[in-house]
Every structure is written in structure tokens, then in C-alpha cells.
Amino acid sequence: MYTTLKLTLEAKIATVTLSRAEKRNAISHRLIDEFLAALLEVENSSAQVLIVTGEGKAFCAGLDLEDLQALVTQTAEENLRHSQRIATLCRSLYEFPKTTIAAVNGAAIAGGAGLATLCDFTLASTAASFGYTEVRIGFVPAIVSAYLLRQVGEKHARDLLLTGRIITAEEAYRMGLVNEVVEPVHLETGARQLAEQLLENSPASLRATKALLRDYAKDALERDVQRGMEANASMRMSADFKEGVSSFLERRKPHWSE
Secondary structure: OOOOEEEEEEOOEEEEEEOOHHHOOOEOHHHHHHHHHHHHHHHOOOOOEEEEEEOOOEEEOOEOHHHHHHHOOOOHHHHHHHHHHHHHHHHHHHOOOOEEEEEEOOEEEOHHHHHHHOOOEEEEEOOOEEEOOHHHHOOOOHHHHHHHHHHHOHHHHHHHHHHOOEEEHHHHHHHOOOOEEEOHHHHHHHHHHHHHHHHOOOHHHHHHHHHHHHHHOHHHHHHHHHHHHHHHHHHOOOHHHHHHHHHHHHOOOOOOOO
8 A cells, every 4th residue: 555654553553664765765745645644544543652763774864856856847836735735744743643753763854854853752763863954955944943943942943944954863862852862773662662651641641632732832833834835835936946956966066146
């Protein structure tokens, strides 16, 4: 059924494993569709905890290069629809009614960093890294910034979003993006141990608590995500975005318009 990920259901624990290892588990149109379908399947199952991880050396390297290249030629309306799709994925994971754990095995970049940190818990291997690198290619990390700001505060958010730098798992932990850092061999075990701990709690209480936390910030978050979608789509029509994507694909230094 799934071609870009694997879904397993075992003893009330569901696991979604991004399985495009040859593409560093990059986000494609198909992966978005399948991730949303998998979330719906887990929601309707007996599983009470969801673990999200990646196959191979990367967790998720952000947007697929082919999809990124296609954005350059899209219309404003097409870009807005794609931004809405990304926003739907982020919102669906953030608001998922069951408890979620990200087990970050490697690089989590751009949209991949968003997927890693939108879960309720984020466990990271010492081999993991995080980066919101959009500004490096003339893009805006607009949608994920609405969530990031609430997680790490304005100073850390400005640091990550404006520099586009890659940080280690340890620095992500200090910033509050990560709950725990473990050795690679202990990542899967650590995620399952946390899941087992959560299974000792009342499922109804967990769902109610998540709903309450979601509702606290719902109106402001919806407003900010809408702004992000519009900023996202607008920037994709700019000369800097076209140059940034071209330079990235051609492996050269960009020549910005200003």
C-alpha cells in the first residue's frame, strides 16, 4: 500500500518509518499523501502511541529535489496549494490525537526538522542534526516558524531561521527542540521504552490533555500558519528563490539579486 514509508502496528505501538533512504527520506508529493493516509490509519487503529523515524542514515532531508525544482515553474496558485499541503501535513502531525514520538536517527533538515520537532516527544541519536536551511536557497521557513517560535522562543528561533545553520543533537537539546539525546544503538529501544511508559497512562486522559494543549494556542497558531502559507507561496515567485534553487542544484554559490 505504501511506497515511501513503512507502517507497523504492534502491541498498541504504531511506527511510521520514512523509507526513501536513497533520497535521504526527502518529502515528495507522494510521501505527503502517504504520511497523511498513515496518520489516519493509526488514528483508526488500536494503537495508542505513534513513533516516527527514518530509514538509513537520514531522518528526513527536507523537500525532494525534483519537487523543489518543479516549484520554480509553478504559478502563484499552484505554489499556494503546495504550501497548503505542507501546512496540512504539519498540522495533522502536531494535532494528532494520539501521543507521538520522533526517533531522529540522522539529519533532519528544513521540512524534515519540522516533522522531527512537531511530535510530542523528540528523541535524537548523537548522529542526528537539525537545520532550518531555507534562507540558504532564497526560501522562507514560513510554516514551520509558527511552531518553532512556540517551542524554543524568539531568540533561538531567530538564530535558527536567519542563519540556516546546522546544529547537533546536543545543541537542539539545549534549545528545547529535543527531549533526550541517546547513542544510535539505543534510539529504537529508548523510543519504545518511552512508548511503554506512556501506555501505562489513561488513553482518554492523554487524548484530552493533548486536545487541551492544542486548544490553548489554536486561534493564534491558525492565524500564523495562514500567514506562513501566504509568505511561503509569495517567496517562491521571487528571483532569489529561482536563483537559490538553481545554485543549489548546480552546486554553486548563489548570486542574489540585491
